[in-house]
Amino acid sequence: MIAAATTDAFLERAPVLLRDAVTGFLPEPWRTLVNALIAVGLILGIFGTLFAFITLAERKILGRVQNRPGPNRAPIPFINKRFFGLSQPFADGVKSLTKEDIVPRDADKVLHYLAPVALLAFSILTFAVIPYGRNLVPVELDAAVLYFFAAGAATELAVFMAGWASRNKYSLLAAMRALAQLISYELPLLLSWVPVVLIAGTLSTTAIVDAQAGWKFGFIPHWHVFTPWGFAGFVIFMVAALAESNRSPFDTPEAESELIAGHLTEYSGFKYALFFMAEYFGMLALSGMAITLFLGGWRSPLPFLEFIPSYLWFGGKLLALIFGFIWIRATFPRLRIDQLTRFAWKFLVPLALINLGNTIVWSLMSNSSALMQLARWPVCAAIILVPFVVLGRKLSAGVAPRIYRYA
């Protein structure tokens, strides 16, 4: 049994074994508490480090796309070697810690202080329910998916707090934009994963990952993304996730060419760094959830690759999605706020609703004959593709390349 062998493999079990070795001697009630604390510490440590290096990776990749080297000057202390600027994140950290923290005189000081803290707190909360590997989920919740999006939605409040408390007109405009944008995209984001819950029949993240186990014909994984409704849901989810994490091309709240830095205009020093961190945490959490819901969670794509530990698969998928985020940022210009909300309400929401119906058709057809099993592929693909084309045409009506005449 390959599966059993991999489950028992040392590397696969290493994190759990290590934890048990540390906390095994404690009495039962204490052990749960210490285990939870270890999980919290690990999440903060790992994602904190990941955040630091993703900022570097983002700048490096942006640089590569833009025909320049990116940051490569910061040396490693004491040995004075540069290593491609690998210590840049730490230099940035020290800089933001030592910078003066300026609070505008007229700002609401309490809210101004609270906003970055609240934003960070809510985005860290979402990490609790993501399964990072086999048996590696910090908190087992029956309604984990619901909890994740409830905690994630609270970040909108923090962004608005920041914009409102700064007493700056740019920040205020940004806060209004952020509210409009985040509320608009909350809906397609939520609707895009309902089909997954419908098919998997559970709100627990672990069970959703389990529902995606196995391979068809031995090489096509049973991931939700490899079905018509799953692919559509994944794309809608990722587009909404881009908007939810304020990334280009949906970065209207902090549109630097219009609103200076939007809701971050009046933040400096470490508070600014906290915002930055929270934004990356939000991006990481949403990517993690996308992996859990659509990309098979920590499962390997091919049977013979199962020897690689599950948490590495999760990490690899996470980095691939983050790379996608960075690539999109390097390529696309920004949408205007009214176009952005129109895109959500007139395109993504109807499409997500149709996808929900599509999933119902899919699951109804799956219970009948082999012919129906085969027929559901083109049928479900058509159900989502036709509205996609029609809605897309309507959305981009009047916008087309032009032919120019010469005098």
Next chain:
Amino acid sequence: MSISDLSPLGAQGGSHVRAVHDEFHGDLLEVSMGPHHPSTHGVFRMIVTLDGETIVKLKPVFGYLHRNHEKLGENTSYLGSMPYTDRLDYLCSMTNNWAYAIAVEKLAGQPVPERAEYVRVILAEITRLLNHTCLAGFLMQDLGCSGTPLMYAFREREKILDLFESLSGSRMMCNYQRFGGCRVDPSADWLEGAKQLTDGYGQFLDEFEALLTGNEIIMARTQGTGVLSPELAVAAGVTGPMLRATGVNYDLRKTDAYGVYPRFDFRVPLGAHGDVYDRYMVRVLEMRESIKILQQALAGIPAGPIMDPKAKLRGFRPKAGEAYGRIEGPKGEIGFYLVSDGSPNPYRYRVRAPSFINLTILEDMCLGQTVADAVIILGSVDIVLGEVDR
């Protein structure tokens, strides 16, 4: 009382301006964008009155970079003003030089040798490439691209600036034209370098356009944004690509046929809508025509003197009179008006700055649009504050 009553344009600014007097609308928000705003292209300031995100009033404020350019010109000798013209539109010093040289040559009746005319055309068209490339990059930056188009635009700009530096000794402040010719003769190597640049530029434009021109977001953002009617454009004295984007066929290279331009085969692209997209596209197409002019000019450049041997540099005193010299600069009609009283200094020295005049209709284009649009409309006007404020 509605806002359209308050608006300085009154009823005629009206069709876009919504009445906001009912109780469902709150106060208007006045935002001062600039003079230290990331996208005002220098020290330009817009006092924008907003209803939500919609602009109901826009007051441009400039003069932060005013440095008495015209008065300085009247207290300096004719040749002494030449380096100052570099500082007007600091992206296009070559065309500024040429326009000033044409004005003085007209005043003094100074002929220009043929080789110098060719060199001037070559430099002017390279300047046009430089200016339009930078403008496209800046415009994309205003549209929210994270620097990618700008970086590639600046890569090409570096190549052009290297050419300028090897010819004139300075990257941006070239101070190259003289009355009756040019300061130095370009070497065969330099001409070869210019030829290489020209031949490679089409490929860069293809690459640039592949990324941007057909982009759905760019089309959605720019098409129908900041529409300028041909009537208003002509009435306001708008020139250059901005005028041609509205569909008015007016290119001084064709209408004035100055220099050796009649010898070259090129076309003038015209827009039809007068929006930001048309302004961008007209510039891109103009660059392609510039490449054609450059290829013809570089192939046909004759040998001979670069400077008229009879031209007088020191003790230059044109006879009393007046002259207006103008050329089609990258931003529009750049003209110099000179009145001479026979002394070494001009009696009156006046610059017709295209970006300043093109900027006057900013409010008309921005009314009813959003803040985000105002930024790209300003970007598409193509201003350089050194020229606006003088």
